Amino acid sequence: MSLRPARLRPSDLLRLGGTGLSARPLRAVLSALGIAIGIAAMTAVVGISASSQADLDRALAALGTNMLTVTPGQTMFGKESNLPDDSVSMIRRIAPVLSATATGAVDGAHVYRTDRVPVAQTGGLGVLAAQLDLLKTVGARLADGIWLNAATARYPAVVLGSDAARRLGNPPTVFMLGRLWSVIGTLDPVPLAPELDSAALVGWQAAATYLGFDGHPTTVYTRAVEAQVEAVRGVLAPTANPQQPNEVKVSRPSDALAAQRTANATFTALLLGLGAVALLVGGIGVANTMVISVLERRAEIGLRRSLGATKGQVRTQFVTESLLLSLLGGAAGVLLGYLVTGLYSTTQSWPTVVPLWALAGGVGATVVIGAIAGLYPAIRAARLAPTEALASA
Template structure:
């Protein structure tokens, strides 16, 4: 009767995830300075990406806050030009027709006059300081979020009197620092009853002298038609109102109406900043690439220096996959550490810069999550070749070269 052999083939060793993690930490622990410098490249790239994204987001939040405060739902409807490039005035009923659009909340207007304004009656007529004299509706400050620096706005009584409210720059050019002064306007003295603060939404107000609509029509050559109609629409329906404003204001010649959204100027500035953001993010990507190359270089040098360790582990039974995993985990840990440090540094930069500018700090959560993840991906790609090189190294060759 044959005896069964009791000899069994030894099972290959398997390392637990905790063991692999300890092996992966071996390199960074023993070569701290080199590992820190390698992770620094990744950290700088992630910090730059987070900082640029966060600063751009904070700036956008600041601009949106300003737009809401200024009136981002205001549309300007004015005279356009015909085929001969001649200005086509708005019809007299344009204001009322625009006010009948359902999503429109309020409408106000200004009208041109033939008058000029001077500091005194002794100033030559050609030196008018480029100050326009405009007729204004009583609700203009409410619609355009215009604020008075001093004095008061026109009311039901004063709109019939020789009084004016000056824009910020107009007051400076006329040498008027406070209400109570008089200016020479339209061939007679007008009392200044108010001075406006600078208006970013409608900059033309800053260089205007505003008078009541009845006074302008009776004494300053205004024809009663609006030179600019300002339409305040429901915030969610601004685009709809903008699309029909031209045909509503002048149904006979809708293409001869200029319809603009003043806040688009501020949005154009945001798009310009976004262009610069793209450039800086490109530089951040280059920094990430350089950081990845640094990690790859560190790992390759580490493999060359640790050939004895690799050969001894292989001789004791470590499989090539375990050796590759050790060096790959080491690279991933370097990238992850650099990514975390970069995300923290970028967020700190955003909060510091936003506080200095007086902006609301805004760091998108996706950038904080994507920073370490991107760093890990870059580090993984950088560590594949050194890990494979270590895994393919024959034990005898590694021990002989140690």
């Protein structure tokens, strides 16, 4: 009758591997700490870089990476064309478009501080009819007062751009076409639409009623899903003016969008390189620890082999120890790296961002590296003959 060696259950392997580590707690702690520091460095670098990238993305988004403008071009005879009255509503139907709004230049209307200012002294200030959702789309903010609403947009009420408010005195007064208009608000400078800074903004209906506005939008501001900006740009002209798309001008995507994508690619390459170096260092540490462990535990290995342990069981024991050591170090490193990222991001007023792949990948990669690093010491331990191991003890 042939004798078969007893099989080790997974629970037996975990207990055996844990016993090997707990027998030398200081060495296990120091080895796990070495792995943890490497993984914490990788996680912190990835997290800090990702947080910095998120802050950069936020800053670039504020510069209008996903905003396009539509304006009327010229007819084939060289005359100024017009956008259809329903061009804004048609643009809003484009699926990737998040919002669309418009302003319309009011020809023949000029802004004066009082009715005693000479007609020729317009100060370069224009009058624009504005739709109510203009502020949200262009990212404008009020410096004082309120924005136009459904009520004030019907009456002689005006909101001034930052430059216009400065030129018209403190407090500013507005006189247009023989009527004094109520200034209900002023804007901060608008980086995405600087033409608004030197304009007096009135309601769409009030412009038609009091200033003879013809209702045609002259600038349509469009926000689109960032990944679809180029695709939206390709269909804006035929959507805004289906009959004469060649008479529509569409701005090109912002330079900030190209800068954002370049930064994303650079960050990705940097993170991959740093992660690979950190994992390599961690793997070397695990391999070094396990090799030393095999050398110091030759007597134990010989005794186990003499009592009937197979080469496969000895090999599995040391691989299990390596896996447990790597898992402990990886988990501690990920936690430490996350805390360092949160602390540093808070001091810099950044959003704390640690990619999920960095957390899961940090632990998973250490386990894989630990298995690979522990394989050679495990094979070496399994190859020791019982008599040789006991004799050298």
